[in-house]
Structures are given as structure tokens and as C-alpha cells.
Amino acid sequence: MCDDAIVRHAHDEAHRMSRRKAFRVAAGVATGVSAAVAAGVGVMAPGHAAPSPGGGRRVIDLTHTLSPSFPLWPGEPPVVTVPTSRVGPGNSGFATNWMSFAEHSGTHVDAPAHKIGDGITVDRIDPEDLVAPLVVISIAGRARRNPRATLTDRDVADWEKTHGRIPRGALVALHTGWEPRTGGARAAGFSGDTVDMLVAERRVVAIGTDTLSIDIFDETAAHTAILGAGRYAVEAMADLDAVPPVGATVMVGAPRFAGGTGGPARVLAMV
Numbered sequence: 520m521c522d523d524a525i526v527r528h529a530h531d532e533a534h535r536m537s538r539r540k541a542f543r544v545a546a547g548v549a550t551g552v553s554a555a556v557a558a559g560v561g562v563m564a565p566g567h568a569a570p571s572p573g574g575g576r577r578v579i580d581l582t583h584t585l586s587p588s589f590p591l592w593p594g595e596p597p598v599v600t601v602p603t604s605r606v607g608p609g610n611s612g613f614a615t616n617w618m619s620f621a622e623h624s625g626t627h628v629d630a631p632a633h634k635i636g637d638g639i640t641v642d643r644i645d646p647e648d649l650v651a652p653l654v655v656i657s658i659a660g661r662a663r664r665n666p667r668a669t670l671t672d673r674d675v676a677d678w679e680k681t682h683g684r685i686p687r688g689a690l691v692a693l694h695t696g697w698e699p700r701t702g703g704a705r706a707a708g709f710s711g712d713t714v715d716m717l718v719a720e721r722r723v724v725a726i727g728t729d730t731l732s733i734d735i736f737d738e739t740a741a742h743t744a745i746l747g748a749g750r751y752a753v754e755a756m757a758d759l760d761a762v763p764p765v766g767a768t769v770m771v772g773a774p775r776f777a778g779g780t781g782g783p784a785r786v787l788a789m790v
Contacts, residue, residue: 593704631750
């Protein structure tokens with residue numbers, strides 16, 4: 520529990536830091552996003568874009584709000600929020616909550632350790648890999664007819680005919696149209712063979728999806744392919760139809776949980 524005395528102590532300690540150090544700590548703890556991102560732009564709700572001071576670019580939030588009502592993979596424990604203190608009369612004291620959630624809740628990162636025995640944990644993902652060109656490939660039309668549809672090499676080839684070759688070091692996000700609230704666990708995903716190709720031939724740093732899993736239900740090939748290659752995945756992304764197929768940059772605010780297999784993340788696209 521974090522009571523008012525602890526919060527006041529942390530507040531006092533922050534005042535004893537240099538302004539630069541305090542900002543770095545605050546930005547990293549609060550969001551998991553780099554200080555440069557935290558300083559550069561304001562962020563709005565999923566599906567909305569905020570104007571950016573950097574060259575007229577916009578920031579689009581690809582993150583679902585984590586709450587007790589958000590759908591979870593079957594068997595995961597519920598998200599719990601318990602108030603531990605509240606602001607008093609005259610703004611005295613501080614408001615705090617105690618939260619409990621599984622690592623793979625809400626919009627979240629899968630680290631290699633999630634599937635691979637000797638894979639790296641989430642705190643060891645290279646920060647340079649958390650900022651990447653964003654590629655969005657949609658199979659929403661086919662997925663509406665077949666919830667077990669998968670992204671195939673043919674889909675990638677068709678996408679590249681229109682948009683050019685997938686950039687090296689990209690995060691390839693799959694737009695299925697089956698967001699967690701409508702698709703649940705049984706929704707479209709990646710073909711394991713296609714993930715192998717994306718890793719070996721396009722040198723992607725990550726893949727992502729708007730569903731609860733990069734794999735279709737009862738399959739694990741996509742997880743094995745991306746995490747086995749030392750890359751990471753992002754699941755339950757929001758509003759992928761709000762960003763262009765190519766040209767955006769994605770910033771993944773992966774948490775630095777010691778020994779973690781993943782964790783909730785703030786995912787932002789610069790368009």
C-alpha cells in the first residue's frame with residue numbers, strides 16, 4: 520500500500536534531484552515511454568490524434584484503456600483497482616490506487632521469455648527496437664467471413680505491390696477488425712510461416728495485432744516464430760484503422776518489469 524506519507528517522501532526526494540534527472544524518472548515510471556516522447560506531445564484517447572509541435576506530425580494513441588471491464592484471455596485473473604487514499608479538503612493529501620493485473624492484460628507487450636525458455640525478459644528489450652517504422656496490413660474483409668483467417672505471404676506480397684517493400688526494422692501490425700471487445704479470444708491472427716518470412720527476409724523487430732493474440736485460437740506458431748527470433752509482439756492494439764498502411768512511426772512504451780514476460784504498454788503512432 521502507498522499511503523500519504525510514502526507519497527510525500529517520494530515527492531520530497533524528487534525535489535532533491537536535478538530537474539533533468541527528475542524528469543527522466545517521472546517520464547519512465549509513469550508511462551514506460553522515453554522522456555523525449557513524454558516531453559514532445561500531448562496524447563488523446565484511442566482513435567483521436569493530437570497535433571504535434573514536431574513538423575506538423577500527429578500522435579495517434581493505439582492503446583486501449585486498462586480497466587476491470589476490458590476483455591482478457593480465458594483464465595487470466597481480473598484487473599483490480601482499489602483506492603488507497605484520496606485528496607482531502609483544500610486539496611490536502613494525495614490520491615492513490617492499488618492495482619493488480621496479469622502481465623498480459625490490455626494493450627501489452629509479449630517478450631521472448633513469454634514463450635521461449637531462454638528468451639530475454641521484457642526489461643531487456645533493446646530500447647532502439649521500441650521505436651520503429653509502423654506497417655499496417657489489413658485482412659479485415661476476409662476476417663469478417665472467417666474468424667480463423669491468417670496473414671499469409673500472399674497478403675504481404677499484395678501489400679508490397681501497392682506500398683513498396685516493408686522497411687527493415689519495422690513493426691508489422693495486423694488489422695483484423697476483430698478488436699478484443701468484439702472478437703474475444705477467437706479471432707484472426709498471423710500464419711507462423713509468414714512470421715518466419717517477416718523475420719528472415721524483412722528483418723522486422725516486432726509484430727502486433729488488434730486482437731488478444733497474434734495467433735489464432737489454439738495455435739502457437741506465430742508466438743514461437745517472433746519470440747523465438749528474439750523479437751517481441753504487441754497484442755490488443757487499438758484503432759489500427761486510424762493510421763496509414765505505411766509512413767508512421769510507432770513508439771512502444773514497454774514496461775521494465777524485472778524478469779517480466781511482458782506487460783501493459785502505451786503504444787503511440789507518429790503520423
